Each structure stands twice: as structure tokens, then as C-alpha cells.
Amino acid sequence: MDTASELSRLLGPLRRAVLRATRSAEGLPDLPEAQIELLRALAEGPLSPRAAAQRLGVATSTISNLVKTMKAAGLVNRESAPDDLRTVVLTPSPSALELLDRYDRISSAVLAQAIDQMPAGSRDALEASLPVLAQLVSTLDSSGESPDPRWNARTWESGLGGR
Template sequence: MDAPVARTESTSAVSVEAQLSALLGPLRRAVLRRTRAAEGLPDLPEAQIELLRLLVGTEKMPPSLAATELKVAQSTISNLIRTMTAAGLVERVPSSTDGRAAVLVASPTARELLARYDRASAAMLRESLAKLPAAERRRLESALPALQQLLVVLSE
């Protein structure tokens, strides 16, 4: 059993906020678990995946900016960098503007892992969505703009 199913008959008894909150974690974990299993991908913690996504989207990034972007403490980003550097996922290279500082770069291995994860995740979601009735797929599609806007509001 991958995730609890929201009770649609009791929508009025349980707030939208509570239902959404109860679904987000299990949904995210189910996608990660099934994607990793389908592709034989390593069990990277979500924080490492988030840092990789951030680094793949940029050429180079100072650790302090990565911490700010991910909204984590400097000590957290330092621990992530140390672990991910040891695993060959992140490289520290000298800054072109400050010889004493280093910037972070996603390694080629990390870029390939993330691309594999994205391909497997998209395929798994495509297959899972195809199992839903067409009306439910349309409802999910119509909810995407609202979920994107919610993410913007939560990120502020």
C-alpha cells in the first residue's frame, strides 16, 4: 500500500488543509520509493536530491547561497556538501571571483543520476495516471496551476 486515500465522502468533516497535509508526505515518498525501485537508483535523501536539483539548474553556486535557496542552516548545507562530495555527487571548485572561496558544482555522475530519476519518475507517474479514470486525470490536471501557485505562496 503506497499512500492513504483521501476520503472524498467526508470532505466537509476534514478541512482541505488537513487532507492536503496528510497526502503530501505519503505521495512524495511513494513517488520516490517506486521511482528508485524501478530504476535501481540509490536511496538519496530528499535533501540531497533538492541540492542536486538546485546545482543542476545553475553553473556554480556558493554554499551560502545554496543554504539560502533551500532555506536550511549553514551547518546543514555543510553536512550535505561533505556527504555528497564523498559520494562523488558534488564538486567544490575555486571561485573565479574570490580565490579563498569555493563554489559548488553538480558532478557528471550527479547530473546523470538526476536525469535517470526524472525519466523514471515521469514514466512511473504516466503509468500510474493511466490507471485512473479519465475524469480523475482531468481533475488532477486542472489542479496543477493551483498547486503551482500554492508552492509560490509557501516559498515566500
């Protein structure tokens, strides 16, 4: 199997394994990955639904569906922009920011523990691969492709429509 195929095959299971281990370590709620990604984007500052969709590389309708669910759960606030009352901006709720912080802290601890259990050579290889993985993310992000309009929250959350 070539490198691209093997990496593609491993990314989804790796993301899901990290989320499962993180949730079970602290009894955190079962937030879908798509909601966590949206919260991360909103934690950097308010975004319009369109800007959030562009930032995450998904369709605006996907963001709308996520926002409905997340607003009902008290995770996202939807407000008028201060400079233009016709424009809506999304912000994370204080409880969402606290939850995101817990996810990040626990996820880092779970990963650190798993990495510590690996042989030294594997740990070194993993550490050496981080800049290369960051470069791969940058290369993929700069490809300039528009999100596929068939992507929606359901396929994104299940990992089938991811970029």
C-alpha cells in the same frame, strides 16, 4: 478534515511513494530527497553553500552536512570561485547530473503510468490542480520566512523539517 490538513498529511507520503517507485523501477540508488533537491538546485548553476541554503530554505549547516556526504559519494564538487578564491562554490559532478536525469526520466514515467491507471475524471482533476499547486508553492515561497535553525539534514531527509 480541512483542505490544509489533508494536503499536509498527503504531501510526505506522496513524495516518498514517488521516490520508492522511481528507485525500484530502475534499481536507482537510495538518494535522500534532500540530496536530490540540492542536486536540482546545483544543476541550474554553481552556488555557494549559503546561496544553496537560501534557495532550498534550509540552514547553511544543513547544506554543509549534505555536501560532506555528497562529496564523499562523488556527487558534488566543492571549488574556489573563479573571481574570489576565498569563496567556495558547489557544482554537481557529471555522474550526479546523469543520475538526476535518470531520476527525472524514470519518475516522470512512473507517475505517467500511475496517472494512466486512474479514472478519467481523476486524471482531469489532477491536471486541473497543477496550476493551483504551482500557485501554492509560489505563495509559500514568497512568505519571506527564514528557515528554522533547528532544521538539519536528518530532519529534512526524514521529511520532518520540511517547509
